Amino acid sequence: MSRPRKRRTGCFTLLLLIAIAAALAFAWYRYDSFADTPLRAARPGASVVVRPGDSLTKVLRNLHDAGVEGSVLEWGALARQLGAAGRLQVGEYRFEPGMTPRQLLIDMRDGHVVQHKVTIVEGWNIRDVRAALAKAEPLVHNATTLDDAALMAKLGHPGQHPEGRFLPETYVFTRGDTELDVLGRAYKAMDKALDAAWRSRRPDAVLKTPDEMLTLASIVEKETGIAEERPAIAGLFEQRLKLGMLLQTDPTVIYGMGTSYAGNIRKSDLLTDTPYNTYTRAGLPPTPIAMPGIASLQAVANPAPGDALYFVAQGDGSGRHFFAKTLAEHQQNVQKYLANYRAAQAAPR
Template sequence: MFVVLLIAAAAAGWWGWQRYQAFADTPVDGLQPGAHLLVERGDSLPVVMRKLRELGVREGHEIEWRMLARELGAGGRLQVGEYALAEGMSPREILIAMRDGRVVRYAFTILPGRNMRELRAALARAEPLLHQSADLDDAALMETLGHPGQHPEGRFLPETYHYTRGDSDLDILRRAHSSMQRALDAAWSNRDPGTLLKSPDEMLIMASIVEKETGIAEERPQIAGVFERRLRIGMRLQTDPTVIYGLGATFDGNIRRRDLVTDTPYNTYTRDGLPPTPIAMPGVEALQAVARPADGDALYFVAVGDGSGRHVFSRTLAEHNAAVAQYLRRYRQARAAERAAMQEAPAVGTGPEAP
């Protein structure tokens, strides 16, 4: 009788173990594609199980879930966050993901050359980011970030920042501000000892102008060199992006001659030296270009006008005027070609009407 009972117990144990292993590694029933599980602070395993049932996971196997959580060391270590539950996941995979904190990560990118107004608008559209800065003006925002009195323009490094559900726009801005400060400190410590820039803030201002002037990486040191030489001889920077920034929300996308002669603190056609603040968010490459501008004798540059975004650099005003004339010819030819193409294209909706 004892042997029979022992064999029966062993068989039952073996059957139970096989059933448990099959449960642990078999895809859960009822899990819908694209389901997301949100584990909140204080959630216990039973609470998480209830949330799984609300997502469609069939009831039952509570004992197996508890045993598996204990085996994996996940019972008391479920990490807060949002989890993507893919179709076909097993209980083991789900518990390991929650134990190890494999939460869903979102991305927000600060684009080089964007200004503070554009950055705040992009943050306001970002989801599922919490929007805690919406009611703060720029001054209150900087005070909340721990930098009272600092102008926000140019202070946030363009790059991609990852975040999880529950993070806020203030979290992104704190990280971006710290990243910019580190990048600026590195560029300032590596600066050409002969630079005319007197402080990291001046370097940030100059880098923001260089960032707005070109998207061609190898041109940035050349443009930085042009501006450095202009400052050295007392020549005004005369750069359109600063004028546009000074126009603010009134700028309609087309800069006119009257804009160039209308004085604002940012009009480098009417004022000497650098503008009072940065005009955009410069990237690391722009900072490095300003720290080590290229040597040369060019004092002017203008777009080539072929759509490449590249520039022609000139030493004298006469050379520059010739390059400007060439740019205007290419520009007019391109516009004429566009108009001709539009005239030759068949009109939309001019065919016979349907009966």
């Protein structure tokens, strides 16, 4: 009488085990499928931010708010499997096309945060730099209301003029970084580049300090965009400084005019004295007039030899210049410039 009951019990146990195995297999299939199925965010290019102190639960809520699918159990199990549950790193993470939950959690575990960029362009002045940073997103704008003096004090250089102090380069930043963070890095980069240029200068250099080198490099930067001309122009200005000649360089006059510069220089502007007018004042201006690049710093450190004292644009749109040793030769070059300029203006477009 007991055998049929035992058989029924055995059959029930077997069926129960089969059901449990099937459920586990189905759960594993769902979990494995979830882990490697591309995310479907609510909008293209969406991202999620992990902030200091955020728990896995909080991050999962942020994912849900961004339109990412998956249950808390699935995300939690995957995070534990990947060792990410207690190791999510602070930062911004973008949902890239085809990204899976596994890839996203690995990025969060390993800190592969979204990187943003802002570029300081060679020849920019401090107003240009600050305007670019003010537009850069998602940079924290903590320098917008500071004047130049307060800005330099915040950067740890009180009393220093900001012009020329930030190296032109593309700077990478992440969400949460500030304008002062980027400027601090750019300042250190310029300090390093200037130090390298100063140590590599010619023994007979006329410049007496690194600050003078920075100032002359900024002038060279503004005078030409042609890389191979920079050493020649640096050498020409060095010759003028050695002879005590006025530098007579238009970019310094323009800088001294400030926001009143409207795109052209008149004779009256050349005669109007300002601390930056190198037609009326001897030597270098009191500060740099722009942000010089490394090439301009190196050109000033090792200027090309020669005895040219004058230069003028060729006027043909090439950006190149005529160089001359004497004023008479320079005046001939000015006539060439005028002829080329008129021909370029008259050419059909």
